[in-house]
Every structure is written in structure tokens, then in C-alpha cells.
Amino acid sequence: MQHCLGGGMRQKMIMGNWKMNGRLDQINNLLSDILINLPKESDTTSVVFPPAIYLPLVNQILTNSQIKIGAQNLYPADFGAYTGELSAPMLKDFGCSYVLVGHSERRRIFHEDEKFIAEKFHHVKEHDIIPVLCVGETLAERQQGLTEEVLARQLSAVSHLNENTFKNCVVAYEPVWAIGTGQTASPEQAQAAHLFIRESVASFDKDTASALTILYGGSVTDKSAAALFAMPDVDGGLVGGASLDAQQFVEIVKCINCY
Numbered sequence: 001m002q003h004c005l006g007g008g009m010r011q012k013m014i015m016g017n018w019k020m021n022g023r024l025d026q027i028n029n030l031l032s033d034i035l036i037n038l039p040k041e042s043d044t045t046s047v048v049f050p051p052a053i054y055l056p057l058v059n060q061i062l063t064n065s066q067i068k069i070g071a072q073n074l075y076p077a078d079f080g081a082y083t084g085e086l087s088a089p090m091l092k093d094f095g096c097s098y099v100l101v102g103h104s105e106r107r108r109i110f111h112e113d114e115k116f117i118a119e120k121f122h123h124v125k126e127h128d129i130i131p132v133l134c135v136g137e138t139l140a141e142r143q144q145g146l147t148e149e150v151l152a153r154q155l156s157a158v159s160h161l162n163e164n165t166f167k168n169c170v171v172a173y174e175p176v177w178a179i180g181t182g183q184t185a186s187p188e189q190a191q192a193a194h195l196f197i198r199e200s201v202a203s204f205d206k207d208t209a210s211a212l213t214i215l216y217g218g219s220v221t222d223k224s225a226a227a228l229f230a231m232p233d234v235d236g237g238l239v240g241g242a243s244l245d246a247q248q249f250v251e252i253v254k255c256i257n258c259y
Helices: 024-037 052-062 088-093 104-108 114-126 139-143 147-159 187-202 206-211 225-229 246-256
Strands: 012-017 044-049 068-071 096-101 130-135 170-173 213-217 236-239
Touching: 012 170, 012 213, 012 246, 024 052, 024 246, 044 096, 044 246, 052 068, 088 096, 088 114, 096 114, 114 130, 114 147, 130 147, 139 147, 147 187, 170 187, 187 206, 187 213, 187 225, 225 236, 225 246, 236 246
Parallel strands: 012 044, 012 236, 044 068, 068 096, 096 130, 130 170, 170 213, 213 236
Antiparallel strands: none
């Protein structure tokens, strides 16, 4: 695991967000190949986020494996008249221990605002599930020099200076301009953003900041992973397209094991 400023240890993680991809045969084959080839002795936590309809299948396949399961979304209520939505208790029934919150596609395509994202974030924590808070700037915002301002706003939206906010959570920095575009932030750009996130959290909770796992997301591949993971504040990756390829996903996990 990565050593951190406070003398503790940070958990290394590789998360695969399948988005709206995968059919029965593909998922069976993908997970079979990953399970066969994933290093058995590893201090890296591997997590997959399948489409919700396949959570029961994935839970069944991954029972007694070292791979954890996450959900791509939920609604911040335990039950009720919310047609088409899923609740945290439902997700827990099928082994979900992580939930993505604030992914740029949810912000952009589904118009989720900071208030709603904060509701989801805290709702997830109330159910002892780990939220994976996604933050990041658009290309226009980066070009205007607003990266840190955007990150600070997105972090403060969930924190409200509550010093316990970032305990038992993961933050994923995903520059919007690098998601699904084939473009990747340089290792130095990723490190600068991750360090800013860690320092922002440290401003009100130093111990949590030093132990906080911060992942990089944005066109991570087996080719770009090693240089990214070599950065001192990059603790792993939130992988999109490459997580649908068993060989690439396994290679990315092997990359983080080197650090």
C-alpha cells in the first residue's frame, strides 16, 4: 500500500466502471477471464461496477472471490414511489459495497446538481456503503485555469466542513475532457490535481486526508497506467473502457501492484 503523510497506509484500488455495457455471455466470459488471471496475492482492492440489472449475476459469480462489487447509481431514499430507481438496501442485498456518486456523465447527461450529489453521497454512507465521489473539470474549465476552483466547489458541496465527511470514502479525479476520449491527463497533471484534493481535505481533517484513497479516472489503459500510478498521490484508477477487456484490466491491476 502507499505510504502517506500521516504515517498510515492508503488502500490501493482498481475500479472498473462498465457503464451501460455488457450482455450475459460477455459478462460471464469477462469475469471468468479476470478471475483466472488476477494476481491471487495482492494488496490491491479490485472492484467492478456492472449495470444494475446484472448485479445478481455478478454477485453470484464473484462469491468467495477477492473482487468487490459496486453500483453505478442509486436514489437517496430507502423505498418509495421512485419509478425506475434503486435503493441502498436493495444494492446491499446483492453484495454492493461501493457506489459511484457524482460521475461526470450523471452530472452532464442527467443534470444532477451538487445538492443532489451531496444527498446521494451521505445517503450511501448512512448505509455503510463506501461512496466513490467523482470530481473533475471540463476542458473549457482547465483552459481557463479553473481546475482547482472546480475541484474545491465539488468537494465542499459534500463536506460542508464536516470533518467526518471523507472518512470511509474514495475520491476519483476524472478530468471530464479525458473520459472516453482516448486523451489522458499527464502523470504530472494528475498528481497536481490529486495533491490539491488531498490538501483540501487536510485543511479540515489531516488524518483522513493522509489515509484517503484518491483514484485517477479518464481513459486509463494498460499503457498509461504505470506512469500514473508512479505519482505519489495517485492510489489507483477508475477504469472505463479498459475494464471491459479482461487482459487490460488485469494488466492495470498488476501495474498498481508495482508501487
